[in-house]
Amino acid sequence: MSERFDGSPATTIGTPETGACEEDVCALPGAEVDGPAIAVTQADVPLADDDPEAFLEFAEARGWGDGLPLIPPTPERVDRTLESLPPGIDPDEVLTALPPRGGLVTRRTLAVNAVMAGCRPETLPVLTTAIRALARPEVNLRGVNATTHPVAPLLIVHGEAVDALGFNAGLGAFGPGNRANASVGRALRLVMLNVAGARPGAGDASTQGQPSKYAYCVAENATGSPWAPYPVSCGVDAPSAVTVHCGENPHNVQDHECRSAEITLELLASTMTTLGSNNAPVSSAEWFVFLGPEHAVLIADAGHSREAVQQFFFEHARLPMGRFRRAFEIAQYADWEEALGDDDPKPIARGADRFRVLVTGGAGKHSCVVPSWGMTSSVTLPLEA
Amino acid sequence: MAPTDIYSPEGSVDPNAAPTPLVPVGALAGKRIVALDNGKTGAARLLQAMGEALAERAGATFVGVHQKQTAATPCEPDLLERLTSEAEVVLTGTAD
Numbered sequence: 112m113s114e115r116f117d118g119s120p121a122t123t124i125g126t127p128e129t130g131a132c133e134e135d136v137c138a139l140p141g142a143e144v145d146g147p148a149i150a151v152t153q154a155d156v157p158l159a160d161d162d163p164e165a166f167l168e169f170a171e172a173r174g175w176g177d178g179l180p181l182i183p184p185t186p187e188r189v190d191r192t193l194e195s196l197p198p199g200i201d202p203d204e205v206l207t208a209l210p211p212r213g214g215l216v217t218r219r220t221l222a223v224n225a226v227m228a229g230c231r232p233e234t235l236p237v238l239t240t241a242i243r244a245l246a247r248p249e250v251n252l253r254g255v256n257a258t259t260h261p262v263a264p265l266l267i268v269h270g271e272a273v274d275a276l277g278f279n280a281g282l283g284a285f286g287p288g289n290r291a292n293a294s295v296g297r298a299l300r301l302v303m304l305n306v307a308g309a310r311p312g313a314g315d316a317s318t319q320g321q322p323s324k325y326a327y328c329v330a331e332n333a334t335g336s337p338w339a340p341y342p343v344s345c346g347v348d349a350p351s352a353v354t355v356h357c358g359e360n361p362h363n364v365q366d367h368e369c370r371s372a373e374i375t376l377e378l379l380a381s382t383m384t385t386l387g388s389n390n391a392p393v394s395s396a397e398w399f400v401f402l403g404p405e406h407a408v409l410i411a412d413a414g415h416s417r418e419a420v421q422q423f424f425f426e427h428a429r430l431p432m433g434r435f436r437r438a439f440e441i442a443q444y445a446d447w448e449e450a451l452g453d454d455d456p457k458p459i460a461r462g463a464d465r466f467r468v469l470v471t472g473g474a475g476k477h478s479c480v481v482p483s484w485g486m487t488s489s490v491t492l493p494l495e496a
Numbered sequence: 497m498a499p500t501d502i503y504s505p506e507g508s509v510d511p512n513a514a515p516t517p518l519v520p521v522g523a524l525a526g527k528r529i530v531a532l533d534n535g536k537t538g539a540a541r542l543l544q545a546m547g548e549a550l551a552e553r554a555g556a557t558f559v560g561v562h563q564k565q566t567a568a569t570p571c572e573p574d575l576l577e578r579l580t581s582e583a584e585v586v587l588t589g590t591a592d
Contacts, residue, residue, distance in 0.1 A: 151503065151504060151506075151507050153503075154500075154502050155501055155503075155504075156501060156502050156503065156504050157499060157501055158502045161500070175504075175505055176505075184502050184505060185503075186501070186502075186503070189503055212509060212513070213510040213511075213512070213513025214507050214508075214509055215508050215509065215510055216507065217507065219503075220503075220505070223505045224505050251568065254568045257590060257591075259591050259592055305505040305506045305507075306507050316590065441535065441536075441537070443566065484568075485568060486566060486568035486569055
């Protein structure tokens with residue numbers, strides 16, 4: 112009998128993944144602990160050949176990475192990334208430990224993964240801030256990484272950092288084609304795989320996965336937005352900020368006719384009024400609504416504030432309570448929702464503040480919504496090295 | 497290129513969060529086993545059967561099944577306390 116980190120006794124028997132058990136004594140796959148609670152500060156993995164194909168084979172054999180080509184994290188490359196930080200910052204300070212593996216996070220470890228993903232050195236603080244946000248308890252990262260749902264953390268960049276670091280908030284903001292969006296999004300996933308241990312089958316039980324588990328990073332288009340920058344709506348007033356939201360891939364919403372702001376809003380609401388997302392049985396879950404600039408201007412010109420848009424969704428994204436009851440025996444609803452009659456319209460989310468509204472993208476009549484995993488909340492933090 | 501050393505991208509592991517070493521089933525003789533149901537459909541039935549089978553095999557006592565609030569979040573502290581007061585071994589699982 113040994114003790115868990117919370118002091119409770121625990122005994123582990125068998126292998127959850129396979130059920131196999133040899134001589135009644137088993138080891139969990141990938142469960143070996145390779146050292147004390149100190150950060151890795153040395154480059155100590157011998158690499159004989161840094162040819163791209165050879166390194167891909169090398170990394171694959173060690174279970175590193177996402178299956179795509181990687182850049183070898185040599186000390187020179189990692190140092191270049193760390194040298195971009197402001198003076199006085201300790202690259203080996205342990206910032207957090209990421210579940211389910213309990214991998215320790217330092218700026219050096221983040222820099223290693225950033226190098227492998229192809230990040231420019233100056234983007235490291237975006238990755239660092241995103242990891243700080245993901246470590247917040249309301250994110251519930253253990254659940255996010257371990258669930259059978261396809262959830263991936265979406266990283267959203269706000270403010271001066273968008274232009275200064277080369278993030279794309281315009282045409283094609285969700286990708287592909289921009290190095291900052293692609294590489295920082297990919298680096299975040301590499302940290303989940305390599306440090307957090309969210310590898311399919313071991314730390315990540317996602318039934319099907321989803322494409323955004325490769326890279327999921329976008330930037331807010333503040334110049335195309337008729338409203339205050341998104342972080343301000345969350346009480347974060349900083350030159351630059353980062354938001355993380357753990358959810359599905361974006362779901363497109365097209366309205367090319369744009370005959371009225373209300374019709375556009377109704378189309379958005381109808382896309383969220385679905386029983387297939389985790390938001391349906393978990394009404395505390397958030398929806399992220401990314402308006403294209405043209406939709407946003409149409410809506411704002413009709414006199415709608417961001418708060419009015421959120422209230423519209425709360426009032427219009429509804430289905431009869433009986434349909435929720437028929438679909439789900441296991442659900443997380445507020446008491447007032449549970450008290451509704453079968454014919455009463457129940458909102459897809461229990462409050463207007465559950466609908467998060469911001470602008471991204473370029474010309475065109477498209478917006479999108481991003482459902483949530485459910486038992487998680489988004490976090491917005493000021494950019495910090 | 498000349499051989500060089502590179503960093504591992506995995507870093508190190510917090511030992512407080514590392515998996516607990518496994519023990520032989522025989523070590524459970526005389527112990528009490530309780531099951532924690534994550535709330536997923538069928539979990540209670542499965543854990544009940546597994547708990548009873550394990551107890552019979554190991555010479556232990558199966559206490560029963562308790563359900564946590566949701567599969568998506570950690571076990572509630574008061575339930576965890578109850579589990580550890582009722583048994584020396586907690587049988588549980590993740591996912592569906």
